[in-house]
Amino acid sequence: MAYRTISRSVLLGIAALLAGDAGAADKKAEKELPPKPSVGEVLKGAKPGDWRPLDLENTLYLELPSGRVVIELAPSFAPNHVANIKALAREHYYDGLAIIRSQDNFVVQWGDPHEDDDQVRKVKAAKMTLPAEFTVPLSNDKHFVRMRDVDGFAPQVGHSGGFPVGRDPKAGRTWLTHCYGMVGVARGNESDSGGGTSLYVVTGQAPRQLDRNITVVGRVVAGMPLLSTLPRGPAPMGFYDKPELQVPITAVKVAADVPEAERIRLEVLRTESATYQAVLDAQRKRGGPWNKYSPDYLDLCNAQIPVREQK
Amino acid sequence: MAYRTISRSVLLGIAALLAGDAGAADKKAEKELPPKPSVGEVLKGAKPGDWRPLDLENTLYLELPSGRVVIELAPSFAPNHVANIKALAREHYYDGLAIIRSQDNFVVQWGDPHEDDDQVRKVKAAKMTLPAEFTVPLSNDKHFVRMRDVDGFAPQVGHSGGFPVGRDPKAGRTWLTHCYGMVGVARGNESDSGGGTSLYVVTGQAPRQLDRNITVVGRVVAGMPLLSTLPRGPAPMGFYDKPELQVPITAVKVAADVPEAERIRLEVLRTESATYQAVLDAQRKRGGPWNKYSPDYLDLCNAQIPVREQK
Numbered sequence: 001m002a003y004r005t006i007s008r009s010v011l012l013g014i015a016a017l018l019a020g021d022a023g024a025a026d027k028k029a030e031k032e033l034p035p036k037p038s039v040g041e042v043l044k045g046a047k048p049g050d051w052r053p054l055d056l057e058n059t060l061y062l063e064l065p066s067g068r069v070v071i072e073l074a075p076s077f078a079p080n081h082v083a084n085i086k087a088l089a090r091e092h093y094y095d096g097l098a099i100i101r102s103q104d105n106f107v108v109q110w111g112d113p114h115e116d117d118d119q120v121r122k123v124k125a126a127k128m129t130l131p132a133e134f135t136v137p138l139s140n141d142k143h144f145v146r147m148r149d150v151d152g153f154a155p156q157v158g159h160s161g162g163f164p165v166g167r168d169p170k171a172g173r174t175w176l177t178h179c180y181g182m183v184g185v186a187r188g189n190e191s192d193s194g195g196g197t198s199l200y201v202v203t204g205q206a207p208r209q210l211d212r213n214i215t216v217v218g219r220v221v222a223g224m225p226l227l228s229t230l231p232r233g234p235a236p237m238g239f240y241d242k243p244e245l246q247v248p249i250t251a252v253k254v255a256a257d258v259p260e261a262e263r264i265r266l267e268v269l270r271t272e273s274a275t276y277q278a279v280l281d282a283q284r285k286r287g288g289p290w291n292k293y294s295p296d297y298l299d300l301c302n303a304q305i306p307v308r309e310q311k
Numbered sequence: 312m313a314y315r316t317i318s319r320s321v322l323l324g325i326a327a328l329l330a331g332d333a334g335a336a337d338k339k340a341e342k343e344l345p346p347k348p349s350v351g352e353v354l355k356g357a358k359p360g361d362w363r364p365l366d367l368e369n370t371l372y373l374e375l376p377s378g379r380v381v382i383e384l385a386p387s388f389a390p391n392h393v394a395n396i397k398a399l400a401r402e403h404y405y406d407g408l409a410i411i412r413s414q415d416n417f418v419v420q421w422g423d424p425h426e427d428d429d430q431v432r433k434v435k436a437a438k439m440t441l442p443a444e445f446t447v448p449l450s451n452d453k454h455f456v457r458m459r460d461v462d463g464f465a466p467q468v469g470h471s472g473g474f475p476v477g478r479d480p481k482a483g484r485t486w487l488t489h490c491y492g493m494v495g496v497a498r499g500n501e502s503d504s505g506g507g508t509s510l511y512v513v514t515g516q517a518p519r520q521l522d523r524n525i526t527v528v529g530r531v532v533a534g535m536p537l538l539s540t541l542p543r544g545p546a547p548m549g550f551y552d553k554p555e556l557q558v559p560i561t562a563v564k565v566a567a568d569v570p571e572a573e574r575i576r577l578e579v580l581r582t583e584s585a586t587y588q589a590v591l592d593a594q595r596k597r598g599g600p601w602n603k604y605s606p607d608y609l610d611l612c613n614a615q616i617p618v619r620e621q622k
Contacts, residue, residue, distance in 0.1 A: 104536045105491050134603070152461050152608040180416050180516045189600045205491045205516055205612050209597060212604040225415045225543040232536040286520060289500045292445070293523040297463040301516050 033294055036287025042278045043269070043306060050275040051267040052162075053310055054221070058082065059255035060089060061264075062110075062223075064099075064247060069223035070255075070264060071183055074163050076140045077176045078133040078217045081185055085196040085217060086254050087126035093197065094252035097121065102230040103238025105205055109186060111198030113246055121197075129195040132187075133215045135173035141165065143272045144174065147280065149298050153177070153208040157300040159271035163219055164300050166211055176216035179206045179301035181224055185215040203228045206301035221266055221307045265310035279306065344605055347598025353589045354580070354617060361586040362578040363473075364621055365532070369393065370566035371400060372575075373421075373534075375410075375558060380534035381566075381575060382494055385474050387451050388487045389444040389528045392496055396507040396528060397565050398437035404508065405563035408432065413541040414549025416516055420497060422509030424557055432508075440506040443498075444526045446484035452476065454583045455485065458591065460609050464488070464519040468611040470582035474530055475611050477522055487527035490517045490612035492535055496526040514539045517612035532577055532618045576621035590617065 054072055062069040075082040088094060094110075101109040112121045138144075144165060146158040154166030157177070164182070167174040176182060182202050187194030194215060201220055220227070235241035255263055269276050284298040365383055373380040386393040399405060405421075412420040423432045449455075455476060457469040465477030468488070475493070478485040487493060493513050498505030505526060512531055531538070546552035566574055580587050595609040 104539055150461060150463050152610060153606050191603055206610075207613065208610065209594070209606050209613070211606070213602055228415055229540045229542055231540055283520070291524055292502055295464050295520050295522070299463060299517075299519065302518065302520070 033286070033288040033291050035289070036285055036294075037278075037282055039279055039282045039304060039306070042275065042282050045278075046269065046273075046275045050270055050273040051308070051310075052270050053265065053267045054255070056256040056263070057086075057254065058218075060085070060218075061251075061253045061255055061258060063250040063253065064226055065250060066226050066247075067223060068264065069226055070221050070266060071218050072162065072221045072268070073218040074161065074176060074216075076142075076161065077136055077163070077165075077174070078185075078215050079136075079140075080130050081133055081194075081196050081215050081217050084127050084130055085199070088123065088196055089252045089254050090257065091124045091126055092251070093121060093123060093126060094249055097249045098246035099227075099230065099240075099249065100233075100246055101200075101237065101239045102203070102227075102232050104232045106203065106207060106238065107200040108203050108227045108230055109198060109200035110249060111186065113243065115198075123197070127195050128197060129193055132191040132194070134191070134212050135171075135175040138167060138169070138172050138174050141167075141174045145272050145277070147298065147300060147303070149284070149300070151300055153211055159276070159303070159305065162268040162271050162305055164303065164305070166300075175212055176218075177206070177300060178202050178208050178210045178214075178216065180204070181220040182216055183218045183220060184210065185217060187214060201227050208301070219305075221268065222264065266307055267310045269306040271305060279304065344597070344599040344602050346600070347596055347605075348589075348593055350590055350593045350615060350617070353586065353593050356589075357580065357584075357586045361581055361584040362619070362621075363581050364576065364578045365566070367567040367574070368397075368565065369529075371396070371529075372562075372564045372566055372569060374561040374564065375537055376561060377537050377558075378534060379575065380537055381532050381577060382529050383473065383532045383579070384529040385472065385487060385527075387453070387472065388447055388474070388476075388485070389496075389526050390447075390451075391441050392444055392505075392507050392526050392528050395438050395441055396510070399434065399507055400563045400565050401568065402435045402437055403562070404432060404434060404437060405560055408560045409557035410538075410541065410551075410560065411544075411557055412511075412548065412550045413514070413538075413543050415543045417514065417518060417549065418511040419514050419538045419541055420509060420511035421560060422497065424554065426509075434508070438506050439508060440504055443502040443505070445502070445523050446482075446486040449478065449480070449483050449485050452478075452485045456583050456588070458609065458611060458614070460595070460611070462611055464522055470587070470614070470616065473579040473582050473616055475614065475616070477611075486523055487529075488517070488611060489513050489519050489521045489525075489527065491515070492531040493527055494529045494531060495521065496528060498525060512538050519612070530616075532579065533575065577618055578621045580617040582616065590615065 058073040060071040073082045099110045114120050144160045151157040156167045164177045164179045166177045185194040186198035233240040240246045286294040369384040371382040384393045410421045425431050452471050455471045462468040467478045475488045475490045477488045496505040497509035544551040551557045597605040
């Protein structure tokens with residue numbers, strides 16, 4: 001199996017100290033970086049208590065013809081929107097709607113293709129719109145662990161309960177950040193014009209300029225490829241301009257409502273654990289033999305947040 | 312067309328001054344940001360001389376069954392690898408090879424699936440491996456324009472001749488950075504074990520930890536969706552573990568060798584132009600009515616480098 005050797009020999013390297021560049025042009029001797037534990041090796045040392053199961057009451061299953069996307073909701077960061085999205089799911093608002101947009105290096109979005117015509121889907125007890133929750137008070141967040149790495153978009157960044165977070169201590173506000181796989185609430189020009197009837201998932205380079213401009217409600221923890229590989233829409237902004245391009249949504253369900261045998265049991269590494277700090281460090285400081293240079297830096301949106309099937 | 316209204320009403324907003332958060336929790340009045348020109352509006356004011364055509368001698372066409380991917384090579388940043396890749400293309404080394412890997416939120420890679428067996432493809436005049444060109448002297452780069460934005464991975468970042476660049480003035484080195492769409496040279500553990508027979512393209516969040524660890528040779532300027540939507544490989548690191556999953560490469564051609572009628576005529580905004588600085592500023596400082604908060608910051612890998620068909 002030839003590609004296997006390529007697999008082993010090529011590219012990746014999650015495993016430091018600064019060393020000289022290895023370019024042919026610099027003639028100095030190449031210093032090898034000392035080996036460092038990789039993320040995989042760090043995780044082997046995790047204790048069972050370092051992992052927490054998903055809270056079924058705050059987990060959504062987005063059921064597509066191609067399979068299931070699992071979303072962890074973040075009620076601490078968007079309490080009203082999370083409650084409304086669960087209400088929408090429970091009144092079957094989303095079932096039969098569609099993915100209406102896939103824009104390369106940006107987002108996939110779903111919602112009601114008939115939003116503006118007389119076939120528009122009506123809500124029952126849930127709300128169409130809600131006051132914005134772009135940021136919340138610091139007191140909402142009990143689990144923030146700061147990263148030491150500089151960030152251009154926020155005074156402080158780190159993780160909280162399995163989510164990437166920005167915060168501004170002076171303003172007393174915290175918010176979820178637009179990293180790959182994060183789920184946000186589409187809105188119009190008015191801050192309060194979204195409510196969760198249309199949601200999007202980041203599928204490209206983190207569009208952090210959306211931070212503090214949109215209510216972010218959670219993160220895809222499984223099934224990203226079902227969204228990220230969708231054909232890009234031909235219309236501006238990646239919209240599917242023909243109904244036959246749209247991907248039907250079979251259902252959106254709250255995991256707690258799904259019979260136990262049909263659930264996927266996932267657990268997330270506790271981002272407040274010491275093990276998670278070691279995971280961050282394994283990505284920040286990289287070792288040989290593959291790495292020739294270690295950045296000694298980790299970008300918030302490159303920091304992996306490990307998820308695995310429960311044992 | 313309902314989705315059109317969603318399209319207009321939702322999400323994006325490329326168009327600055329800091330304003331208050333708009334969260335329901337903060338009860339202060341929402342300040343509207345003043346309108347700002349969008350990237351599209353800035354580009355409408357570009358002069359013809361702000362655009363430059365691709366240099367056909369340094370443009371590759373990666374021909375796939377699904378269409379053409381256009382790659383601009385960067386000879387200033389990897390002179391020996393660029394020359395070798397062109398030599399490989401001209402001796403038809405790549406034709407009939409395959410895309411062997413697609414890893415979600417990371418890279419697509421192509422090369423010889425038979426790299427390690429007796430059907431391995433042989434080079435003729437081109438080389439299998441070359442001394443690394445992870446970084447080059449500052450003197451190689453005549454067109455660097457620095458961004459004022461802080462970056463965690465490099466002392467300085469900016470653009471040069473249409474490419475995103477990092478540089479370390481103290482070390483006297485410059486290098487291309489691993490932003491979305493950048494093309495690099497796969498290698499083994501040894502710095503000098505790559506030569507361009509296997510190349511990869513970034514399809515996810517910028518893996519900047521690879522900067523200064525790999526020779527980067529160019530950028531995809533058209534056709535990214537043909538790569539970014541490829542099914543993710545089921546084997547570790549996204550490898551296609553069955554030959555039938557691999558995507559055949561019809562051919563890789565130097566654009567100068569392609570009959571004129573079969574060429575795509577593209578031009579890139581000169582990153583050393585004042586117009587490009589205005590493009591960066593339009594992304595850095597965002598205006599209303601959609602934006603409620605402007606980051607006043609732009610990440611290197613979020614900075615668009617406009618490409619269009621020649622008029």
